[in-house]
Every structure is written in structure tokens, then in C-alpha cells.
Amino acid sequence: MISAQDISVGYDDRLVIQGVSLEAGPGEVLGLIGPNGSGKSTLLRTLYAALRPRAGLVSIDGDPVTALRGTELARKIAVVAQETPSDLPITVADMVLLGRTAQRGALAAFDREDHRAAAQALTRVGVRDLADRRYATLSGGEKQRVLIARMLAQQADHLLLDEPTNHLDIRHQHELLRLVGQLGLTTVIVLHDLNLAARYCTKLVMLQRGRVVANGTPDTVLTSELIREVYEVNAERVSLGAHLQLVFSPLEEAVTVS
Template sequence: MTDAERSASDPVALEIDGVTVDLAGHRIIQEVSLNARGDIVGLIGPNGSGKSTVLRTVYRMLRPAAGNVRAGDRDVWTVTPREAARVIAAVVQDTPSDLDLTVAECIATGRVAHGRPLGRDNSEDSDAVEQAMAQTGVVDLAHRHVSTLSGGERQRVQLARALAQQPRILVLDEPTNHLDIRHQLDLMALVRDLDVTILTTLHDLNLAAAYCDRLVALQHGAVVATGTPDEVLTPALLHDVFGIHARGITNPLTGRLHLLYADATERTP
């Protein structure tokens, strides 16, 4: 993960190869493999399927028991945390809500990966923070303390912090949590237009179908399907993995797959 990689016009490739994770003597994920380069890859699956665990191996919160995670031509676990942070940024679900920082200060922490302590930013840092705030629509919140924000506002601030980091790979764990429908669509449209490699988890399968280029379905910690949304989100897979009855149609507004659901008490024609 060199400076040349970061400055290259092509997004950095992310490769997860045979990753296995054990926690407290239990195998959580088993030989998960996937790759992404310049596209949006969505991890889907029911609660407990291992989606967030896979992400944690990418942003260095959980070291795999086997397999490796590569960003560009380097294993993310063989470089320093700062080197990894210059290439990979993450937006996670369990960020603290009681930070004694303003929104602008919180977003500026994304610049630490580039070697400058807080309070000693230069014009490049300031530009990156201002651009990230504008992209995520939090300029008006700049002087608010993070502890005073709603869940949705905090989510957008965390995305802005990640963007200020200027990563080549962006990892998003349920990025639309706490957001109303307008901000869900705005955030996913913003993510779609970024010139980076993106790996995300999404519970909302229609958001996954609308915005992801490829999907990887997990069940019991293993990959059970990989492909485009149309290839993965079939009635058979949705029944087998999620235990639901569903059928896909073409959304007339977007031309993308859209799922229709029926609960267990309803009969589908």
C-alpha cells in the first residue's frame, strides 16, 4: 500500500482469501473469499451469519485464524495501522455517541492517518474535511458537539470522517442505520459515485439490489452465493437463507431489481 497506489487513478483492489475467524473457541466464519475493485460489493445474510465479522478482518479489528486480506499488493495485517488507514477507512455501527468533540473536530480525526496530529492541520487537511462535510450534508452541524446529534446525524458524520481520510477502500457496516428514507437514498447515491472500492453490509435487500454491483450471501459463516443482485436474490435463495417468500420485479423508476415480500401467513400466487 504505497503512495503510488493511493495516487493511481484505478481504485485499489480488495481481496479476501479463505478467511476463517474463531472467537471464544467457536468458528464464526469459515474460508470466506471475495474480491472487489472499484465496485460496490454487498454482504447480505441473516443476523449472526458473519457479515460484520468479515468486515472486522478488513479494517483490522479481528485477526483471521487462517486466510488473508489484501489491499493492493499488501496483506493488511503485515503493515502498520497507520499504513492501513491511509488506504482503508471504515464506518462501523458501534461508534461512541458521547464524544467531547465538535462535528468538525470529529471529522478531522480522519486526517491523523496522514501523519499530522489534531490541531496541526494544513490546507490539504482543511480542504479534505470541508469537502467531506459538503459531500455528506453536515456543514451546518460543524460546530455542534457529536453528543448532541441524532443517530442519523452521527451516521453521516462518521461517513464524513471516513471520507476525510481519503481512502481507496471504504468499508461500511450497515451505513443506512438510523437514517430516514431520504438520507438512506442520498447516502447510497453518494457512496455509489465515489471512485473507491466499497465493501458494505446491508440488511435492506432492496437497497442492496439497487446500489450494489455484486452481492455475497452468507449463511452460518460461509459463502452460499456470489453474483449480481439478479443472480443472488432468487426466490430459492431468499427462502433458504432468510426463510421468506419473495419475488423480484423490475423497478420501473430505476430499471433495477426490486423485491416483493409475503410473510408466512400469506400465500403467493
């Protein structure tokens, strides 16, 4: 379980997150949504202790994250963050093996067991045959799967993902999020696409200017009124099978769904 209690986070003299609380229970997929600059990524970074909150407490399974040492934390939480790609020709196998650092500590050599765990993780996300390819040569969808494989090799039971569907086409967006859901781990995920959030998250927290404006199931959070207020667009709710689907239009235009 990941929980944040009344946290405030800031850079220099500016508070980016103010008095935010959230809780992702075992196996839940919690979506963080909100417009650009609403503090989603900052909040996520605070959850894995890359940032320290000015006030409030982040805890994982009851332990405050700031009290956990680096690898202790890495055994509990695995992260897929936005990162500028490196120039160096790193292979997929080495990339995934790195996830084992959390289990082995920073200094021990990787043994056969680590290689097995990496192979299993690659197989689980369907990219075992990419093991000897250079990471930089993969497509966007393949890269995201490799990063997920690294998270799996890390064997943490909490996952944090920062806009993992960026740069993916529609099919790969759905595939990725379905995979994340199937893992059955406690997950916090920053998403821009509200329809993806509605479909794949069990719970949503909507942020606006660093504060929580709504918190609950997708059905209760994604109301036309709230979306109009927070995103300043019109949103029409339609049902697509069992799923909630939103159709957006600029405020100046009226929405008509036929």
C-alpha cells in the same frame, strides 16, 4: 482492490467465518448480506484487520492487511463501524479532522491543509454548516454523513461500512447509499435491506452461518429460492423500472403480487 482468500475467523473455540473468499475490484460496491448472526460484521472487521483470520489471507491492492502498520492501513481503508456514542461533547469539525490522523500520523498537529481537507469533506457530503455543532445533537442522517465526511478526510480509496442505513428513514437510506455510490471508491458494505442492496451494490456476497452461499450480481444472487432457503421467508421478484425489487412475506403465507 480488497480481496479475501479462503479466510476463517473465530472467537474462542467457535468459528464464525469459514472458508470465505470475496473480491471487490476498483470502484465496485460489494454488498455483504445474510441473516443475523451469519458473520457479516465479523467478516467486515477482518477486512480492516480488527480481527485476525485463523486461516486464509486478506489483502488490499495486493498487500496482506496484517503486514500493514496502523496508519498505513488507515491511509488505504476508511471505516464506518457501529459504535456506541460517546458522552463527550465532540464537535463535528473535530470529528472529521480526526480522519486526518491517517495522513498526518498520530502525533503531528493538524495544520491549515488538514482543516481545508476536513472542510472539503464536509462540503462534499452537504453538512459544511454543521461544523460547529456537537456531534451528539445531530440527527441520524446527519451523523452518518459526518462519518462519511471523516472517511473522505481520511483520503483512503477503500471504504468499509457496517450497516450505515441503520436508524435512517427511507429517504435518508437512499440518499446515503447514492452518495456512497457516487464517491466511486472500492466499497464493501454490510446491508440488511435486500432491496437497498439490489439497487446500490454492483456485486453481492450472501452469507449463511459463516459460509458464502452466493456470490455475483444482485440479479443472480437475489433469487426467490435462495432467499427462501437462507432467510426462511417468501420473496417475490418484481421489476421497478430498471431495478430489481423484492416483496417479502412469511413462509406460511403465499405471496401474490398483483
